[in-house]
Amino acid sequence: MNRTKEQFEKLLNKYIDKSCSLEELKELFSYMELPEYEERLKIIMDENYTSLVPGTAAEQVDWEEMFATITGTSTPKKVRPLWAVMIPVAAAVLLILSVGILIWGNQGQVKDSSGAPAAKLKKDIAPGGNRAVLKLADGTEIVLDGHATGVLANEGKTKISKTKDGMLLYDASGTDGTESSVNINTLSTPSGGQYMLILPDRTRVWLNAESAISYPSVFSGTERTVTLTGEAYFEVTKDKQHPFKVKTGAAEIKVLGTHFNIMSYADEGQTQISLAEGSVRVELGKAAQILFPGQQALIKPGTTHIALKQVDIDEVTDWKNGLFQFDNTPIEQVMRQIKRWYNVDIVYEGIKPDLYITGMVSRSNNVSKILELIAETGGVNFEIGD
Known part of the structure; x- marks a missing residue:
């Protein structure tokens, strides 16, 4: 060298x-x-x-x-x-x-x-690892970390699988997006757990510990809507005709295709939406803010105000890369x-x-x-x- x-x-x-x-x-x-x-x-x-x-x-x-x-x-x-x-x-x-x-x-x-x-x-x-539970629309629960790879279930024409590299994959290629019934699934992680999810539209989601995300087994209609508690990082597949929406607490985050992190743990005292790429619109009742890369929106429970600040996006998102990163953090x-x-x-x-x-x-x-x-x-x- x-x-x-x-x-x-x-x-x-x-x-x-x-x-x-x-x-x-x-x-x-x-x-x-x-x-x-x-x-x-x-x-x-x-x-x-x-x-x-x-x-x-x-x-x-x-x-x-x-x-x-x-x-x-x-x-x-x-x-x-x-x-x-x-x-x-x-x-x-x-x-x-x-x-x-x-x-x-x-x-x-x-x-x-x-x-x-x-x-x-x-x-x-020991540190945490890939641990999660999948709850299907009929109430069936599948412990993913104790389950073999391969097909886990079928909901309509959607195939749900656990991949060899430990991801949960939804294959909706056999659907046409006009399904009349909506099957809502929920992926949740315990303390010491995390998991990666590929949604039916190919959007990638990294779910942090003590978190849960609910979503349909196939997206239909004009919007792609999911609900989150805890923390997740999203890489949203672009689709201008079908905006992607995340509901967390009283807030809604709307995007077409972008990379962003949402942290919405109850014990943190506020929700944080941090943008890595693209742009997102954060809505809270009648209030709304457009975020640009490097910005973070902060929402305190019971308020109608959306505060903005600049952040080091690596500090916010490096948890999905296997790192704790802090910058003058209490x-x-x-x-x-x-x-x-x-x-x-x-x-x-x-x-x-x-x-x-x-x-x-x-x-x-x-x-x-x-x-x-x-x-x-x-x-x-x-x-x-x-």
């Missing part, structure tokens, strides 16, 4: 801006084994880390372990430990402490309920995401920490691996209970 100072600075800037691809991240970490880049890394990482935790000295870190935690992989060779922690890495480590039953204390040391250091914990919690919001993905309860004792998290980490990590890194940061106590 031909390493240059110019390339190093380019990769470092992209990493700080969170526009670094996985391959570029691997290349950046390869520089960390070279002494000539150590001083530059020390300065940048120390500045960022101390801005996150004022008055806190940066700790020595094993970069191979850090890299594996972020990506869910490992570096091709051992890299030298360096002083300081780059801010996205440090924050990503902090957030994982929420797994299990969390108790915040003030003793500045991480221990489990027996008093042992977190790094020596034998108990582990710790309680981070904890709720961890709770849903690891299927755990979180309990706070005493004053809740006023922390904001910036960083990314692979959703494929088991808890124990992250806790070993947490043990080095200090500042928080926790217990994992049954």
Whole structure:
């Protein structure tokens, strides 16, 4: 690999801006084994880390372990430990402490309920995976993660199948869109579950944990309408004659063909509609807003106002790519995401920490691996209970 100072600075800037691809991240970490880049890394990482935790000295870190935690992989060779922690890495480590039953204390040391250091914990919690239940129009429920691949059911002329790569596929090619009866199906995911769905019109839907989407087994009429609770990412098939509509709470989102994310969990206190490509129209009673790429609409329950703001679309949608990504995200919001993905309860004792998290980490990590890194940061106590 031909390493240059110019390339190093380019990769470092992209990493700080969170526009670094996985391959570029691997290349950046390869520089960390070279002494000539150590001083530059020390300065940048120390500045960022101390801005996150004022008055806190940066700790020595094993970069191979850090890299594996972020990506869910490992570096091709051992890299030298360096002083300081780059801010996205440090924050990503902090957030994982929420797994299990969390108790915040003030003793500045991480221990489990027996008093042992977190790094020596034998108990582990696996991440979530492809888990979902399909409810057919006649009330039949099919547990998808325990079912073999192939045809699951037929509703009219629509064939419903589980594919070899773990997706739920609706094949409505034998229909003509004039069916008189409407068969509504519901796909739901539990805590620690996610699933991908291909609707009868070939629209792709990624369903996050603790979510449900209801839809007809074949779209007929002038609109393609689905109902969502929880969170999902949509890649809508274009069809100008049949607009696509998502109903979530009191809001309706109308599109012709575009990519967008909807987050509508009850415990989040608001619905968020975030646009990646194209445009969507968000309606709330008589109020309406048109979104453009990079914009997010926010709707609070019981209101008729639609607020707009600019967002980092990767931060919003990277959950479907196997990553937690946070940008100055309040710790309680981070904890709720961890709770849903690891299927755990979180309990706070005493004053809740006023922390904001910036960083990314692979959703494929088991808890124990992250806790070993947490043990080095200090500042928080926790217990994992049954």
